[in-house]
Amino acid sequence: MFLWKFPCGYAKIVLVCARPERFINDALRCGVPLHNIRRVSKRELTALVRLNGADALYELAHECGAELRIIKTGGAAVLVSSLLSRGALLIGLFSAILLMALLSKRVLLISVDGANGASVRAVRALIEDELRLRTKRIAQLDRELIAARIAEADPSIALASIDFDGVIMRVHLIERTPEPEEDDALPSSIHADRDCVIIRIAAREGRAAVRAGDAVRRGELLISGDLTPEQGGEARFVHARGEIVGEVARRIAVRVEPVCIAPVKGEDRAEVCAIDVFGLRLTSASGFSDSSLELTESSALDAAFIPLRVSKGVAHRLVLGEKRLTHEQMLEEAEAELAAKLLAALPEDALIVSKSTELLWDEDGALLLTATVHTYEKIGFTRYL
Amino acid sequence: MKRSEKTIAKQNARRGRLARLGGEAMRAVRLPETTAGGFPRVTLLADLHAEIENHMGVLELAERIIRLKTAIGILRIEGERLDIRSAERESMLIDGKIVSVCFEIPQ
Incomplete structure (x- = not known):
């Protein structure tokens, strides 16, 4: 019966007249159905009527000398008409949605990390002014080209990499570290200090022995300080200098046993009671230095807006023993240990390029978590000739 | 106004008589009386x-x-x-x- 209410729209009317019953009959005779008719007083009643029937009722009320008031309107028709009357609001809303849709294709925020304040500002200015990012769509941007331009523009930056995260452009920088004080007079060469794939090599003094993309082993020559011509001639040696960035792959494994030694509940126990007030728990002395509290009964004694709860329970003495871990606990422990190992293994200037983890459950229930991490790092150490 | 009320009263009375007649007619031909309009x-x-x-x-x-x-x-x-x-x-x-x-x- 009330299915008509929302789609057709309705009006709640108050009718005041000498004989409301007669008005109802007249309305029905005119073909205006009434709903939820309720007598408020002898001369007054309320009813629901369709929106299109309200005008006819007005005329009828006028003819009968009755007073008719609409106190509420609702339904889809009213909603649509009120929305249409707020045309400006609708236009504004659609414009905002359209603008957001257009802007979502472009870079709105630039996040730069891995460099000091001056470099960050310089990189930001370069990206905004010279590359004119705002005028281009994200799909049109060449990440490698932008990274190369950043590295070219600022000599203090050794390597730049760019990622897009929605409308945020994340720029990761690796700064050049000041060269250690070396005896510049002595001829030397630069060798690889770990196995890696060369990403970028720039020999400022000396001759590059490898190229970008080459895989090198630890100790392999990267920049040679021996500039003696191959055809023979006068021997010439220099102190080799340069910037070498390589991709290093690391594999870090963590094993967590299902059983560990941890404090567990012992045989000794004592009854205690606890009072909780304002989130603070006061417990009666159990007599144990380390104990685990297990509350069995609890009752609220809230009084004068003070949240007071008194509980009764048992305190167990904690002793060192074998504790069986759940899978979730093992995984949590393994992840924490792996994160700590990673932090210790990676150099400060390393930029993580990719990371994958592998989970393996042993037959004896132990968990083996292995992470493979690829990073961009500075490579090379000086060896005097 | 009074005239119209009288007319309505007359119409109602006529409808009542018709309904009764219709009911009797339905009963006579052994049809359910509910089919007769007016009741x-x-x-x-x-x-x-x-x-x-x-x-x-x-x-x-x-x-x-x-x-x-x-x-x-x-x-x-x-x-x-x-x-x-x-x-x-x-x-x-x-x-x-x-x-x-x-x-x-x-x-």
């Missing part, structure tokens, strides 16, 4: 709803009593918290706790 039909759902078809108008509307005019007399519905959930030209749905439904005996 009020009252459908009760427990003591919660009463649906009245073929009514001829509301005579009295109050919280404890609703009186409707029909072709065969005045239908009196008594109860508590009575209200008209839906009123259309020929049918009416009454809500509330219905205690009794009866036709008033003409004085």
Whole structure:
């Protein structure tokens, strides 16, 4: 019966007249159905009527000398008409949605990390002014080209990499570290200090022995300080200098046993009671230095807006023993240990390029978590000739 | 106005007579009387709803009593918290706790 209410729209009317019953009959005779008719007083009643029937009722009320008031309107028709009357609001809303849709294709925020304040500002200015990012769509941007331009523009930056995260452009920088004080007079060469794939090599003094993309082993020559011509001639040696960035792959494994030694509940126990007030728990002395509290009964004694709860329970003495871990606990422990190992293994200037983890459950229930991490790092150490 | 009321009263009386005649005719040809137009039909759902078809108008509307005019007399519905959930030209749905439904005996 009330299915008509929302789609057709309705009006709640108050009718005041000498004989409301007669008005109802007249309305029905005119073909205006009434709903939820309720007598408020002898001369007054309320009813629901369709929106299109309200005008006819007005005329009828006028003819009968009755007073008719609409106190509420609702339904889809009213909603649509009120929305249409707020045309400006609708236009504004659609414009905002359209603008957001257009802007979502472009870079709105630039996040730069891995460099000091001056470099960050310089990189930001370069990206905004010279590359004119705002005028281009994200799909049109060449990440490698932008990274190369950043590295070219600022000599203090050794390597730049760019990622897009929605409308945020994340720029990761690796700064050049000041060269250690070396005896510049002595001829030397630069060798690889770990196995890696060369990403970028720039020999400022000396001759590059490898190229970008080459895989090198630890100790392999990267920049040679021996500039003696191959055809023979006068021997010439220099102190080799340069910037070498390589991709290093690391594999870090963590094993967590299902059983560990941890404090567990012992045989000794004592009854205690606890009072909780304002989130603070006061417990009666159990007599144990380390104990685990297990509350069995609890009752609220809230009084004068003070949240007071008194509980009764048992305190167990904690002793060192074998504790069986759940899978979730093992995984949590393994992840924490792996994160700590990673932090210790990676150099400060390393930029993580990719990371994958592998989970393996042993037959004896132990968990083996292995992470493979690829990073961009500075490579090379000086060896005097 | 008085004239129109008289005309309506005459029409109602005629409809009542026709309904009775129709009912008798239906009975004579052994058809259900419900098929004859004009007879009020009252459908009760427990003591919660009463649906009245073929009514001829509301005579009295109050919280404890609703009186409707029909072709065969005045239908009196008594109860508590009575209200008209839906009123259309020929049918009416009454809500509330219905205690009794009866036709008033003409004085």
